[in-house]
Amino acid sequence: MKTNEWWRHAVVYQIYPQSFKDTNNDGIGDLRGVIEKLDYIKSIGVNTLWLTPVFESPLIDNGYDVSDYKKIASDFGTMQDMEKLITEAHRHGLKLIFDLVVNHSSDKHQWFQESKLSRNNAYSDYYIWRDPRPDGTAPSNLGSVFGGSAWTYVKTRNQYYLHLFAQEQPDLNWDSKELRYAVYDIMDFWLAKGVDGFRMDSISFLSKNTNFDDVPVEDNKKLGAYYYGTANGPHIHEYLQEMHQVIYSKYPNIMLVGETPHTSMQQAKLYVEPNRKELNMVFQFEHMHVDYGEYGRYSDVTFKMSDLRQSMARWQEAISWNALYLGNHDQPRLVSRFGNEGRYREKSAKMLAMIQILQKGTPFIYQGDEIGMTNAHFTRLSQYRDLEAHNTAKFLQAKQLSKEQTMNFLARKSRDNARTPMQWQNDVNAGFSAGKPWIDVNTNYDNINVNDAQNDKSSILTFYQRLIALKLQSRLTIDGDFTLINANDSSVFAYQRQLGSQKLIVLGSFSEKKVRYVLPKELMNVQGKLVLSNYQDTSKYLTQTLFLRPYEGVVYLINEQHE
Structure with a gap:
């Protein structure tokens, strides 16, 4: 690194x-x-x-x-x-x-306090100002995140300033x-x-x-x-x-x-x-x-x-x-x-x-x-x-x-x-x-x-x-590739991390009921050892068919490296 x-x-x-x-x-x-x-x-x-x-x-x-x-x-x-x-x-x-x-x-920032005073001061273009429409209304129909118009009028400039969020949060002009x-x-x-x-x-x-x-x-x-x-x-x-x-x-x-x-x-x-x-x-x-x-x-x-x-x-x-x-x-x-x-x-x-x-x-x-x-x-x-x-x-x-x-x-x-x-x-x-x-x-x-x-x-x-200790202990969990497993299963979010011949199999059930889960054939004969589970009595070794209890999560490590 x-x-x-x-x-x-x-x-x-x-x-x-x-x-x-x-x-x-x-x-x-x-x-x-x-x-x-x-x-x-x-x-x-x-x-x-x-x-x-x-x-x-x-x-x-x-x-x-x-x-x-x-x-x-x-x-x-x-x-x-x-x-x-x-x-x-x-x-x-x-x-x-x-x-x-x-x-x-904030509209209380010194930059804005100065900017709103006139169109020709040192901070006049630190914010986004636009002229009213001919009838005096806001420059456009743009709405703000928190409701209402994204434009607020300031009389001293006879212009509106833009605020995508609250009117007390004027947008800064990054074109300056x-x-x-x-x-x-x-x-x-x-x-x-x-x-x-x-x-x-x-x-x-x-x-x-x-x-x-x-x-x-x-x-x-x-x-x-x-x-x-x-x-x-x-x-x-x-x-x-x-x-x-x-x-x-x-x-x-x-x-x-x-x-x-x-x-x-x-x-x-x-x-x-x-x-x-x-x-x-x-x-x-x-x-x-x-x-x-x-x-x-x-x-x-x-x-x-x-x-x-x-x-x-x-x-x-x-x-x-x-x-x-x-x-x-x-x-x-x-x-x-x-x-x-x-x-x-x-x-x-x-x-x-x-x-x-x-x-x-x-x-x-x-x-x-x-x-x-x-x-x-x-x-x-x-x-x-x-x-x-x-x-x-x-x-x-x-x-x-x-x-x-x-x-x-x-x-x-x-x-x-x-x-x-x-x-x-x-x-x-x-x-x-x-x-x-x-x-x-x-x-x-x-x-x-x-x-x-x-x-x-x-x-x-x-x-x-x-x-977190598992996450930080090896390159596998940091740099390993990510691949979904059984992408169409209705209850289980499962994926694999792989780096070289090492694999980490992560399975998480989102069901309130016990579910039967079958791993794909390519994982049928591998030797997987349990490294983490949210239940106390989970099987220590990976099997092709698992019966996952409500919200059960398991992590198995497959190490196919040969000495």
Whole structure:
């Protein structure tokens, strides 16, 4: 492995600081809380941390609206706290990557405050401004992610500014060279402090078609879909290659991960192909759409395992290196969504982790998934804190959906499901804070918490530790080829990793019932030895016919090397 490709051996633990650990009892997690828990994080077996934004922000979108990229928000701590976290993470053998949000900023950022004053100041083109139509209305029918128009009028310029997200999140104009180099300066600032790379938010939107014509209406909304003409625009690769050239010339050993909504597989290839010198990997969303319904992500649709398998396998086979994830701060809890959060919570959580982590690519584990945290099941709209949840509720009720249906959609798919406080112990507020948490704690913390998991040799946490150790122990699990097995089976997600004469057979049942599973003939006479299972009494040797119990997951190693 090249020294600047450490990310190929990374297992990333994503921290949502606001909900991780509060040390000053204001109900908001902080950087000192992350420092306090570094021993725990290290014990999981991960070797890299991803920290979602902790920069100064009005918190309209939970920190994804940055008002000062070089200042730590006081809710999270100080610059000294951040510098200590960087030092302590490295002392624990952990790399640290930051979430960099540079498709847009906060409207409170100095750049925007200056830009909106006139059409001819130093920051006037840092954002995307367009004249009104002749009748004074918005330049186009483009809608925003969170509902409403993607355009907001400013009288001082007699122009509208573009915001694909909330109106408090104006889009930055990457066609401005001055803006681009201001972003590179921010990256340099943090890399010089020892940060090891960035997860780059909504990066597929950095370059946009500049004519901004009316676009098709989708998802039963009045306005046009926000991503038409704004995703994967004409200069995106030019800008990323420029970024790579500027940053990598000084920091050649960093990791760059791009979040790329509305990006096809063919487009994604361009981002990650090594000789193009852009990104190391991308977060794609195709497999996150398998349970979308009439109104997009908010639905009561149940996913089909075959759709999930087909999507993940397609990306495995087509992309040189994948970011492996089933959950994060923008998605519901993975065991509630893809597993069984009731009777088979532990078994399905372990199986899902196995299916995800042993694929080819860099695994990303979201805080709490390693103990099987579930959706929150809030019963009142007032319990939700996410801007998207409240805007969605208004939209669904305008579509004549009942309050019960609306709450069901939110309970299944709201981003707040992943943002409830980390469940550390069976104590007040799950040990997250002695103060009132900024968002309600999931009520099941008495049964699901880190302390209990650490004292249980068969816990989900213990399984993650064994699984990650398996992932990192050999070239087979890092570099081995990926091939689906029995691609049409209705219940079992099965695949093979192969490097030379070594093979790893990974099988995961998505059924609540016992299923009979027959391996293909080419695996009929091989000698396979069990290396991991989520049941205690699994057969130690691979047989052609297996009887998999509910949500059973097994991993067998085939070693045909001859001494």
